[in-house]
Amino acid sequence: MTAAQVMANIAAKLQTTLPNSPAxxxxxxxxxxxxxxFNTTRYQLRxxxxxxxxxxxxxxxxxxxxxxSLTVAYHLGTGTEQAWTAxxxxxxxxxxxNPSWWRTIAGxxxxxATLPEVALSDIVRVGRVVSFTLTLQLTIDPxx
Amino acid sequence: xSLWAGEADAIIALVRGAVPEMPAxxxxxxxxxxxxxxxxxxxxxxxxxxxxxxxIAPLDWLQxxxxxxxxxxxxxxxxxxxxxxxxxxxxxALAANRTLTGTVIDCALLSANILEDPNVxxxxxxxxxxxxxxxxx
Numbered sequence: 001m002t003a004a005q006v007m008a009n010i011a012a013k014l015q016t017t018l019p020n021s022p023a024x025x026x027x028x029x030x031x032x033x034x035x036x037x038f039n040t041t042r043y044q045l046r047x048x049x050x051x052x053x054x055x056x057x058x059x060x061x062x063x064x065x066x067x068x069s070l071t072v073a074y075h076l077g078t079g080t081e082q083a084w085t086a087x088x089x090x091x092x093x094x095x096x097x098n099p100s101w102w103r104t105i106a107g108x109x110x111x112x113a114t115l116p117e118v119a120l121s122d123i124v125r126v127g128r129v130v131s132f133t134l135t136l137q138l139t140i141d142p143x144x
Numbered sequence: 145x146s147l148w149a150g151e152a153d154a155i156i157a158l159v160r161g162a163v164p165e166m167p168a169x170x171x172x173x174x175x176x177x178x179x180x181x182x183x184x185x186x187x188x189x190x191x192x193x194x195x196x197x198x199x200i201a202p203l204d205w206l207q208x209x210x211x212x213x214x215x216x217x218x219x220x221x222x223x224x225x226x227x228x229x230x231x232x233x234x235x236x237a238l239a240a241n242r243t244l245t246g247t248v249i250d251c252a253l254l255s256a257n258i259l260e261d262p263n264v265x266x267x268x269x270x271x272x273x274x275x276x277x278x279x280x281x
Binding site for chain 2: 073
């Protein structure tokens, strides 16, 4: 499986995991180009295939790595900030920070050196939009 | 009703709450401005809210932070102390209701002056500048 296929699989799973009518933004890199519509979730998925990594201390099997950065942005609508950060956002984070969520994606061999993580400083509010950015490193199984 | 008319009415409501002597409806307050010398005694204290001016800063996700300044003139037949007490009451009301009952994110009083004319002993103007904050998008 290629890195592009894995990215598509991640996006498909996000559609079923994130709350509030999630959709991927057309731009994964720029936060100034598109709105997050009222009371909905939008996300930006950035990934690149990195150098091959050794598989589980094997000296013969090497799989490509993929660095992933995911930004999830939610428009509060008429709700309060804490109604989101204390509830819906926690559920989304709990799902996405669990390595099992990533391992069960077709083409993901395992969660490698870097487990999914969100720094507190990566949870921010701008205007009526609250966003967090999660990073991790995957290993792609080319034979999947 | 426009957004600005809504903000003006919210500031008027705030000042009315602080200055209960203001006559009802247009006799006591209006959007826009006229010269206070045109007011009759039964129209005072009288508030004019006028000259809205917006500064708009773009935010991520195509949002905007909009800060709007408003000029507010409260014409008072009374002493300087009477005008100052009205101003104290307006500041206290604003401290207790900075969102103007949910109309904006925040409203602040940026400046306040009591204007006096030595030729007209009792007529005072409490000249105020308010600033409101709202997010759009």
